[in-house]
Structure formats: structure tokens, C-alpha cells
Amino acid sequence: MSKxxxxxxxxxxxxxxxxxxxxxxxxxxxxxxxxxxxxxxxxPDAYVIKRAEQFQIPVFSFRAKDYPSKLEFEKEIVSKLREAGVDFIFLAGYMRLIGETLLNAYRGKIVNIHPSLLPAFPGKDAIGQAFNAQVKVTGVTVHFVDEGMDTGPIIDQESVKMAVDETRESLQEKIQGIEHELYPKVIKTLLTEAVMEGTKE
Known part of the structure; x- marks a missing residue:
């Protein structure tokens, strides 16, 4: 990144x-x-696309089944990202494992948020997993993405106490509230550090 x-x-x-x-x-x-x-x-019918349009953010939507393989659709994504001059990728509820094509193109620059205190409750429905396990504490994790499912190096975490009368819905609301504060804060820190590194070059 230039100065x-x-x-x-x-x-x-x-x-x-x-x-x-x-x-x-x-x-x-x-x-x-x-x-x-x-x-x-x-x-292509996800509500997030409407949100992007409200912010006038360009959208590339696709259906995986329209491609012969993950390699092919990830090659197209990498091409779109490079055309747009993208430096970092932040996953915000992207429900696919990132493959090696994207990982190799943006190694160390792909970040995810997950609604549990990893390594506990990786994968789908982490909030439901934690609720069903009746743990006393769960939370939110922001981490770098690697080849595994929610296994990359942890950047930051914040915990959420499970109330005695907690419902799955109330737990989800609590966790989303923390996500919406923690993720922008972590992104700001990461990108500020990247800009500082850029000024040293």
C-alpha cells in the first residue's frame, strides 16, 4: 500500500x-x-445486496452451482478484487469456506467474525451450539482465515454471559450487538496499522 x-x-x-x-x-x-x-x-437474492445498493457499493453476486468448481468461481472473485484494487477482505456472514485460490491471493489479509469464543463452537449455528450446551459464557471472535473452519489465528475476542433466563433469540441479540461494535473496532485497528506500515516503506 502506498504512503x-x-x-x-x-x-x-x-x-x-x-x-x-x-x-x-x-x-x-x-x-x-x-x-x-x-x-x-x-x-443473489440476499438482503445484504440491498444494503450495499443503499451505500452505493458495487456488488459481485454469483451462484456457486453456475461454476464447475470452487477453483473457477474463486478465480473470478480474485480477478474482480484485483481489478478493484482490494487490499483486505472481511467476511461478514459469508457461509462458504475460503479455498486455496483466494487464500493464496490474499494470504494474511482475510479476516472473519464468528459468534463464539473460538476454539469453542466452530462451524454453523455457533449461537445454537452454545445455547444447547448451556455454557455460562460464550462470545464473539475475530480471526484471520486459514484453510480450516474457524481455525485461523485469533485477533480479538469478547465474552457474553449467558443469563439464567436466556433464550436463543436473546442470546443472538446480545452477540450481534457485540459483533457490530467489535468488528468495526478491530478493522479500524488492523487498517490503521497497515497504513502506518505503508508510511514506513
Whole structure:
């Protein structure tokens, strides 16, 4: 990244995009030193696409089944990201494992948020897993992405206490509230450090 240049980031999402919204608002308000170059979405009818349109953020949506393999659709994604000059990728509810094509292109620059205190409850429905296990404490983890499922190096975590009368819905609300504060904060720190590194070059 050249001196004084804001990072260009891409957000990946598959669903309603509440974390996308929190990040986009933080960028718009100048809290995150970045511009959002693109939303990548693997569900062309996902609500997150409407959110991106409201922020006038370009969207690349696709259906995995329209490609012969993960290699092929990831090659197209990498091509789109490079065309847009993307420096970092932040997953915001993207429900696919990142493959080696994307990992190799953006090694160490792909970050995910997960609704549990990893390594506990990786994978799908982490909130439901924690609720069913009746743990006393769960939380949120922001981590770098590697080849595994929610196994990359942890950047930051925040815990959530499970109330005696907790419901799955109330737990989800608590966790989402923390996600919407923690993720933009971590992104700001990571990108500020990247800009500082850029000024040393």
C-alpha cells in the first residue's frame, strides 16, 4: 500500500448483512480508514445486496452451482478484487469456506467474525451450539482465515454471559450487538496499522 493511501476493502456476505451494515456505517462516518471497493455475495437474492445498493457499493453476486468448481468461481472473485484494487477482505456472514485460490491471493489479509469464543463452537449455528450446551459464557471472535473452519489465528475476542433466563433469540441479540461494535473496532485497528506500515516503506 502506498504512503497515505486508504485501504480498499471487500466485504463478503451471504445473508441479511447486519455486520456489513455496521462496517459500512463506520466507513461512511470516517471511523475506519478505508473505502469499501466491493461486496461479494454468493446468494443473489440476499438482503445484504440491498444494503450495499443503499451505500452505493458495487456488488459481485454469483451462484456457486453456475461454476464447475470452487477453483473457477474463486478465480473470478480474485480477478474482480484485483481489478478493484482490494487490499483486505472481511467476511461478514459469508457461509462458504475460503479455498486455496483466494487464500493464496490474499494470504494474511482475510479476516472473519464468528459468534463464539473460538476454539469453542466452530462451524454453523455457533449461537445454537452454545445455547444447547448451556455454557455460562460464550462470545464473539475475530480471526484471520486459514484453510480450516474457524481455525485461523485469533485477533480479538469478547465474552457474553449467558443469563439464567436466556433464550436463543436473546442470546443472538446480545452477540450481534457485540459483533457490530467489535468488528468495526478491530478493522479500524488492523487498517490503521497497515497504513502506518505503508508510511514506513
Amino acid at each position: 497515505g493511501k486508504k485501504s480498499r476493502i471487500a466485504l463478503f456476505a451471504s445473508g441479511s448483512g447486519s455486520n456489513f451494515q455496521a462496517i459500512a456505517q463506520s466507513v461512511q462516518q470516517g471511523e475506519i480508514p478505508a473505502s469499501i471497493a466491493m461486496l461479494i455475495c454468493d446468494q
